Amino acid sequence: MGIKDWLGGDKFKELLGRDKKKDEYREALKEAVSDGKLDTEELKNLEDLRKELDVSSAAEDRTVMRREIYNEAVQAVRKEGEFTATDAHDLNKIQKFLALRDDQVEQTKWNLARLRVLTEIRQGNYPTVAPSNVALRGVQLEAEEAAHYTVAVELFDQSMTRGNDGVAIVWGVPYETGAARIHGIPESGAKPVGEGNVIVTNRRLVLKTGNRMASVKYGREAQVFFYGDGIRLAKTVGNTLLKFKSGSEETGEIVAELVSAFMR
Secondary structure, eight states: OOHHHHHOHHHHHHHHHHHHHHHHHHHHHHHHTTTSOOOHHHHHHHHHHHHHHTOOOGGGOOSTHHHHHHHHHHHHHHTTTOOOHHHHHHHHHHHHHTTOOGGGGHHHHHHHHHHHHHHHHHTTOOOOOOTTOGGGTTOOOOTTOOEEEEEEEEEEEESOOTTOOOEEOOTTOOOOTTTGGGOOOOOTTOEEEEEEEEEEESSEEEEEETTEEEEEEOSTTOOEEEETTEEEEEOSSSEEEEEEOOOOTTHHHHHHHHHHHHOO
């Protein structure tokens, strides 16, 4: 006995028609948020369509579709390469309309927060690290030196890059937005040597591993190379690779933009 026989022909057609109506409403909702916004007119049109189709609201949709629709709105914002207070307001409005809790979109909001930091940096507003931050414990800052960002890293020793040199941050030359994003650190064959924290200050790039510290002062001789997922510090022999433990796509851009801003 097939499902049509079990349900009865008319009942099956009714369920099929209901699913088609839900799909139509979902597609209309996707289209409405495709620009990362949901204005008053769009809300009214969606409600009118919902009543016309006689389907439940988006908030009552128990499928994963709500999160997928929210993520489509987020991607529309991310394509712009920045995340403003207005964007945050618009996405919060969409999240509320879809009845998504913060914990249901936690990772997405975490990534958006980093995109907001990156947007502020590009506008000349640099973040600061609180003196109480554990990463600064034991770090002696120089006079008029301020810590602006810190990120946890894995350390590797790499003898050669095999041509994968990354993007150099050069004194007096502005960083080209997105340049490092397309490169991945040359991790193949590298030897793991521990973990630590990279601290970006307005004077130098500090590497803290346990109670030990090393730093590269910004200047014409500094050899710092960036990748989408880490940093390479050239040594007299070989290289030290610093792979970001953060999974955010924006981390590499944040650190590269900051170092470039201070490397002048």
